Amino acid sequence: MAGNMKPVLGFDLGGTKMLCGLVENGRTVTARYKKKTKEIDKPEDLVDRMVSCVEGCLKEAGIRAKDVAALGVAAPGPVDLKTGTLLNPPNLGVQELPLAKLLSRKLGVPVVLENDVNAGLYGEFVAGAAQGFSHVVGLFPGTGLGGGMILNGELYYGVSGAAGEIGHMTVQPGGRLCGCGNRGCLEALASRGAMAREAAVLVAAGKSPTIAKLAGTDISKMKSSVFADAIDAGEEAVIELVNNAAWWLGLGMASCVNIFNPEAIVIGGGLVEKLGKSYVKVAEASMREHAMAAIVKKVKVIAAGLADDAAVIGAAAVAAKNLALNAASGSRE
Numbered sequence: 306m307a308g309n310m311k312p313v314l315g316f317d318l319g320g321t322k323m324l325c326g327l328v329e330n331g332r333t334v335t336a337r338y339k340k341k342t343k344e345i346d347k348p349e350d351l352v353d354r355m356v357s358c359v360e361g362c363l364k365e366a367g368i369r370a371k372d373v374a375a376l377g378v379a380a381p382g383p384v385d386l387k388t389g390t391l392l393n394p395p396n397l398g399v400q401e402l403p404l405a406k407l408l409s410r411k412l413g414v415p416v417v418l419e420n421d422v423n424a425g426l427y428g429e430f431v432a433g434a435a436q437g438f439s440h441v442v443g444l445f446p447g448t449g450l451g452g453g454m455i456l457n458g459e460l461y462y463g464v465s466g467a468a469g470e471i472g473h474m475t476v477q478p479g480g481r482l483c484g485c486g487n488r489g490c491l492e493a494l495a496s497r498g499a500m501a502r503e504a505a506v507l508v509a510a511g512k513s514p515t516i517a518k519l520a521g522t523d524i525s526k527m528k529s530s531v532f533a534d535a536i537d538a539g540e541e542a543v544i545e546l547v548n549n550a551a552w553w554l555g556l557g558m559a560s561c562v563n564i565f566n567p568e569a570i571v572i573g574g575g576l577v578e579k580l581g582k583s584y585v586k587v588a589e590a591s592m593r594e595h596a597m598a599a600i601v602k603k604v605k606v607i608a609a610g611l612a613d614d615a616a617v618i619g620a621a622a623v624a625a626k627n628l629a630l631n632a633a634s635g636s637r638e
């Protein structure tokens with residue numbers, strides 16, 4: 306990336322909030338603007354809302370759209386990366402929306418779309434926990450369990466951009482039902498969503514006063530902080546539940562180690578942020594127990610460090626890279 310390059314906008318489109326950031330020197334967020342991702346009546350409303358979030362960020366930075374090189378958008382998958390189209394992301398109420406084209410038309414800057422997990426991992430790679438490594442696998446347990454790989458210093462996409470569905474690796478044949486329709490996926494055992502379903506059973510059995518107080522049996526209210534509070538209160542049943550999920554995560558990490566021979570595994574998301582070292586430790590121990598000794602020996606396990614900025618920085622970096630590639634090949638735009 307050229308040192309004198311114009312700043313790039315990075316945008317994280319989430320199910321509940323959207324965040325736009327101005328990224329300078331490829332790695333520093335110098336202005337931010339946040340908005341709620343409200344219920345929308347028609348797809349154009351989402352585009353308009355995103356444009357107004359971008360404009361808020363530009364205003365915050367005291368610049369105009371023509372002063373930025375590009376906009377990178379991190380959006381929940383599945384996305385068609387080639388055409389910049391949102392396919393059918395959960396919670397956004399849109400389908401087959403050519404987001405990059407629509408945003409580019411309104412803002413007058415090139416727009417590149419990336420899936421949010423890849424963007425988050427790439428952000429950690431260029432500016433966060435995974436700096437300095439060339440082979441990194443990322444696992445992000447949340448409602449689901451996102452995954453991504455950086456191999457030879459590049460995001461790995463597979464033939465259609467769908468690579469990295471680590472959460473849907475079968476680890477328990479015939480096991481618990483997963484959101485994807487399969488049984489026994491890693492996501493069905495190790496995600497926060499899976500933990501929440503188990504916690505509801507604990508609450509019903511009277512085994513977690515803390516979760517009962519904070520969330521009742523409402524799975525949608527069982528945020529990462531709710532589990533952290535129950536652990537802080539010393540609730541044995543919750544500690545066991547969380548350790549069990551971390552153990553499963555480590556099992557998935559072990560397979561990634563065996564397949565990709567990475568230098569580092571990055572784990573991130575709200576759960577990792579809120580549960581911290583004890584959670585990472587259990588996952589890492591399980592990884593070391595299950596992976597091949599010679600391969601896992603030097604693998605570092607790192608907690609993601611950039612929080613909300615990761616996807617913003619990563620999306621901006623992917624956009625900047627695409628722009629540079631297009632310029633180098635002399636292609637359109």
Ligand SMILES: [Zn+2]
Nearest residue numbers: 473483485490
């Ligand atoms: Zn699945």
